[in-house]
Amino acid sequence: MSQEQLKRYTVIEKTLEGSMTIREAAKHLGLSVRQVIRLKKGVEERGAAALIHKNRGRKPAHAIPDGVKETIIALKISDKYKEANFKHFQELLERFENIKISYSPLYKILKGAGIQSPKKRRRFKPHRRRKRKAQKGLLIQMDATPYNWFGDGKMYSLHGAIDDATGEIVGLYMTKNECLQGYFETTRQMLLNHGIPISIYCDRHAIFLSTKAGKLTIEDQLEGKVCNDTQFGRAMKELGITIISARSAMAKGRVEKLWDTLQSRLPVEFKIAGITTIDEANEFLKSYIPQFNKLFAVEPENPESAFRPLSSNIDLDSVLCVKQKRKVDSGGVFSFYGKHFKVEPKENQPYIPPNTYTNIFISSISGVRVEYNGRIYETVPFVKPKKAAERIPKEHKATTYTPPDNHYYKYGQSLLRRVTFEDSDRDILDMLEEIFLGKYKKLA
Template sequence: MSQKQLNRYTVISQLIEGNLTTRDAAESLGLSERQVKRLKKGVREKGPAFLIHKNTGRKPVHAFSDDLVEEIIALRKSETYKDSNFLHFQELLKEHEGIKISYKPLYNILTNAGFNSPKKRRKIKAHHRRKRKAQEGLLIQIDATPFNWFGDKQIYALHGAIDDATGKIVGLYLTKNECLQGYFEVTRQILLNYGIPTSIYSDKHTIFRSPKADKISLEEQLAGKVINDTQFGRAMNELGITLIPAQSPQAKGRVERLWDTLQSRLPVEFKIAGITNIHEANQFLLSYIPKFNENFAVEPANSKVAYTPLREDLFIDNILCFKQIRTIDNGGVFSFKGRHFQPVSNGHTAYIPPKSLVEVLISPVFGVRVKYKKAVYEVVPFIKPKKTKTPTPAKEKSTYRPPAHHYYKYGHELWPKLSFAESNSEILQMLEEIFLKKDA
C-alpha cells in the first residue's frame, strides 16, 4: 500500500471503531461524506485490500511497448539526434522516423534514461515586455549571430529578420562574417516575398549607423552639418523604410530569442540533410523558413497587412548595392578602385558628357553598373594607354649659400660651440645675445 492508502485506512478504521464522525473523516481525507461511507462499507466487507486500486501493478493498455522505448532511446543516442533538444527531437521523430509521441511521455522516457535536454534554461528575470505590433509588416527586427553551424569549428554569421507582430521569420542568409551583403540578401527576401515593410529595428552596428552620428554636437546640427547615411541606411531611404536603432540587445529581444532557437535546431537540421557549406545551407534555409513559421508564428492582433507592394518600375538590384559618386573624364571613362570602366548601351559606348557626376553601382549580383540621371548603364573594363615618359637630363646639384643678411652670418663663430648636450634655455639665451648684438 502507498502512504496515501495507509492514511485512508487509518482514518476509516477510526470511523468504524466510532472514534470519528463521518463528517470529520470526510474533512480529514478531503472527500465527500458519500465517498467516505462507500470506503467504510468496502473496508468492513473486504478489509484493507479494498483501498488498493485494481490497476495497481498492471501495465496500462495504452502504454508504449518496451521495443518502442528502446528504439527512441537508441535514436536519441545516435550521432544524428544527440544534439537536439527534447521538443525538436519530438518533431524530428515524427518527420523522419514516423514515430508520433506526445511531449510529456517522451520527456519521461528520456529523463528516466538519464538524458538532459541540451537547451539551456536560464532563470527568468521579471521585466516589462513590449507588446507586439498590431499588424504584420509594421516592424521588422534584423540582426546577425556568429555560430558553429556545421560542427567543424568554423564560425559563420547567420543574418536574419523576424516580423514583430507574428514572430514569423522573413529572411535568413548565411555568410562568413557579419557584412553588408548578408543584410542586403535578407532585405531582398523580405521585399520579394512580402513587400516593403514600414520600419526596420536594428542595433547600432556601423553597417546601419555611422559611428560619427553620436559625436555630432547640437551646435553643429544647428549650423547645418549632417552625417552621411551608411550604404544600408541609404538603401532604406530609397525604399522609404524607417531605420530605428535599438538602445540595447534586450530592446530587440524577439530576434535575440530567435537565435537561441536556431542555434539549437539548425545544426541538427543541417546534419540530417548532409549540409556542410554556406551555399547548400542558404538553399536549405529557403525551404526551412516556411516550416519554422508553421510551428512558431502567431496571428497578429490586426489581420490587415502593413507591407507595401513593390512597384513594377522599382529595380531592387539597383538599390541593394554599394554606391559611390565618380566623374566621367573627357574620354567617357571613370575610375573606381584603381580600375577604369566605360559605360555602354546596347553594345555601344554610351554618351555621357565629360565632367558629369555619375553613380557607380557595385553588387555581387550584377557586378558594376553606372547611373547617370535616371538611366542605368552596364560597363566594360577600359585599359588606358600608358604615357611614355621622355628622360630629362639630370640637373647639377647646387649648394645652398645663405645671403649676406641671413642671421647665420652674425655670430657664426658661436655656432660651433653648440652641442646636443646643451639645454633649450642655453640655446635660447645664446640666440638672444646674437640678435640683440645685431640690433645694436
C-alpha cells in the same frame, strides 16, 4: 499496501467494531459518507484487498511500449539528434522517424534515462516586456549573429529580419562576416515576399548608422553641417523606410530571442540535411523559413497588414547596391577602388560624353553598372595596356648617392600620412574583388 491504504483499513475496522461511526470515519479520512459505506462493505466481503486498486501492477492500455522507449533513447544519444533540444527532438521524431509522441511522456522517458537537454534554461528574471506592434509590417527587427553553424569550428554570420507583431521571419541570409551584402539580401527577401515595411529597428552598427552620427556639435549644426547616410541608410530612404537605432541588445529582444532559437535548431537541421557550405545553407533557408513561421508565428492584434506592395517600377538592383560617383574618360573607362571598368552601351543607348561624372552601382547580384541621364549601362572589367617606355641604354659609372639633409628619406616620413581604407569601405572592397575576378575569368 501504502500508508494511506493502511490508514483507511484501520479506520474502517473501527467502524466494523462499532467504536466509530461512519460520519466520524468520513471526517477522519476526508471522504464522503457514501464512499465510506462502500469501502466498509468491500472490507466486510473481501477484507483488506478491497482497499487496493484493481489496476495496481497492471500496465495501462495506452502505455508506450518498451521497444519504442528504447528506440527513442537510442536515437537521442546518436550523433544525428544528440544536439537537438527536447522540443526540437519531438518534432524531428515525427518528421523523420514516424514516431508521434507528446512532449510530456518524451520528457519523462529522456529524463528517466539520465539524458539532459542541451538547451539549459536560465533563471527567470522578471522584467517589463514591450507590447508587440498591432499590425504586421509596422516594425521589423534586423540583426546578425556569428556562430559555428556547421560544427566545423568556423564562425559564419547569419543576417535576419523578424516582424515585431507576429514573430515571423521575413528574411535570412548567411555570409562569412556581418556585412552590407548580408543585410541587402535579407532586405531583398523581405521586399519580394512581403513588401515594404514602415520602419526597421536595428543596432548602431556602422552599416546602419554613420560613426560620425551624434558627434556633431551645436556649432556644426548651426553651420549646416550634416552627417551623410550610410549606403544601407540611403537605400532605405529611397524605399521610404524609417531606420530606428536601438541603444542596447535588450531593446530588440525579439530578434535576440530568434538567435537563441536558431542557434539551437539550425545546426541540427544542417547536419541532417548534409549542409556544409554557405551557398547550400542559403538555399536551405528559403524552404526552412516557412516551416519555422508555421511553428512560432502568432496572429497580430490587427489582421490588416502595414506592408506596402513593391511597385513594379522599382529596380531593386539599383536600390540595394553601393552608389558612388566616378568620371568616365573618352574611352568609356573609369576606375573604382583600384579596378578599371569599361562602359558597354547597347544598340539603343547613346555613348556617355568623355570626362562626365556618372553614378556607379555596385552589387553582388548585378555587378558594376553605370547610371547616366536615367539610363543604366552595363560594364566589363578592363585592364589598361602598359605603355612600353622607349629607353636608350646609357653607359654610366656606378656612383654612390648620398641624399641631402633636406631629403624626404631623412625627415618626410613623419609629415605624410599613410593612406588607409576605413572600416566602412571594407565591404565594398570585398564585393568589388569578387565581381571583378568573377567577370574577368568569364571574359578570359
